[in-house]
Amino acid sequence: HPLYLHVFNCLVISYVNYWSQIIDFLSTIIDNRDVIAMLIQPLLKLGLVDRIIGLLTTELERSPDEKLDRSGSLDLVLHFMEELSAIHCVSKAMTSNDRLIKVLVNMIKSPDKVEVASYCASVVIVISNILTDGKHLVPKISRDLPFLEGLLEVLPEVPDDDQARYALWSILARILAQVQATELNSSSLDxxxxxxxxxxxxxxxxxxxxxVDEEKLTPEDALLKGWISRC
Known part of the structure; x- marks a missing residue:
């Protein structure tokens, strides 16, 4: 019924606006180390990561026909996740959130990248930050070829974003290091x-x-550079 749909849309808009204000507030104070040091642990205990991933999935599942500034709200959520993932204790908490990992990986694997292309930079940065504290996740994603293919397809989308490009290559370097250390059967290798x-x-x-500054290369980066140069 049109009336029910209108009421539902109004409720969703109110919900998103409410969280947008909270995100704006937290983003404002996130650069203040003293303040964020006092707030971050209580926020994590209150389920901050689950709340943010809930907002992300809500935005991704939203119908294009809904009268919402979907691009603006999705960009806000992803940018906030990017900021949070740069905080060690938050990144560590994210590594154990299977739902978050699945959503981020699926965004990269999505065959329809036309809509999410502008958000790929934030997604790869978040994934890269998570893998820094979640090395146990690398074996699983290194076997996920659709994810790897999607990751390579993101490359043309971030040509001028140095941070995103570094994050993307950091992920690839970890995957290649894992593959090199793993005995693949002939089918997987092919x-x-x-x-x-x-x-x-x-x-x-x-x-x-x-x-490339050779002296600043991590072991993973050096491996990737060497692998490419030999091809």
Whole structure:
């Protein structure tokens, strides 16, 4: 019924606006180390990560026909997640949230990247930050070829975002290090090689266009650079 739909939309708008104000407030104080140090643990205990992932899934599942500033609210949530994931204790909490990992991975794997392309930068940054504290997650995602393919497809979407590009290559480096340390059967190896060969021109061009400080390379970065140079 149109009336019920109108009431529902009004309730959703009120809910999103309420959380938008909270996010704006937290984003304002998040750079103040003393304040955030006092607030972050209580907020985590109150389920901050679950609340944010709930907002994210709500925005992703929203119908395009709904009269909401979907792009603005989704961008707000992802940017806030990006800020939170840079905080060690929050990132650590995120590593154990299977629901969050699944949603982020599915965003990268989504075949319809037209809508989420503008959000890919935030997503890869959040994933990269999570993997810094969640190394136990790397074996699982390294076997997820659709995720790896989606990750490579994000590369053209972040050509001018140095932070996002570094985050993307950091994820790839961790995956390659894991693959190198794992004995793959011939079928898995063929699929892995086929995926990379299909995107190889794009990968090599991007790496060659970057100015790399050899002394600042992490072991994973050095492995990735060496792997590319030998191909």
């Amino acid at each position: 699929r892995f090689a086929s995926l990379f060969s299909g995107k190889f021109g794009l990968i090599k061009d991007d790496l060659e266009n970057q100015v």
